[in-house]
Amino acid sequence: MAYEATVTWKEGIHFEGASGGQVVHMDGIPEAGGQGLGASPMRLLLMALGGCTGMDVISILKKMRQDVTGLEIVVSGERASDHPKVYTSLDVLYRVKGRQLQRDMVEKAVNLSEEKYCSVGAMLKKAAPLHTHIEIIEEKA
DSSP: OOOEEEEEEEEETEEEEEEETEEEEEOGGGGGGGSSEEEEEEEHHHHHHHHHHHHHHHHHHHHTTTTTEEEEEEEEEEEEEEEOOOOEEEEEEEEEEEEOOOOHHHHHHHHHHHIIIIIHHHHHHHTSSSSEEEEEEEEOO
16 A cells, blocks of 8 residues: 655745645744744654554553553654764653553553554664653542
8 A cells, every 4th residue: 555745845944744635734943944833854753653553552452441541652762963863762651541451451552552553663663772661540430
């Protein structure tokens, strides 16, 4: 299956990306000539990783009949100091909220996403090590 995206220059270093009927704005920080009209492409990579694995984890936990009430994924990356300033290390923190969540099930869902399903993570792991952390937050019934 092939996908296509079109990226169009708007002004300065502000670009608009479109794919599958969806639009995203990209821009740089003021120090780089941007106006802050969108996320930088490197920050979009972090968001793409979080979204990809998050969709997997929620889907898997629901199939496991876990009572998930919230999921927040914090993705951070260390970048090289020299150009092209690639990510040299990635950290993914899963904050899973729910009632009577079983840690082993949450860990299994995260592992399945990382090892089998999340295509963004699979690609990024080829460029930089990916470290995972899980926090489970118990909610009152």
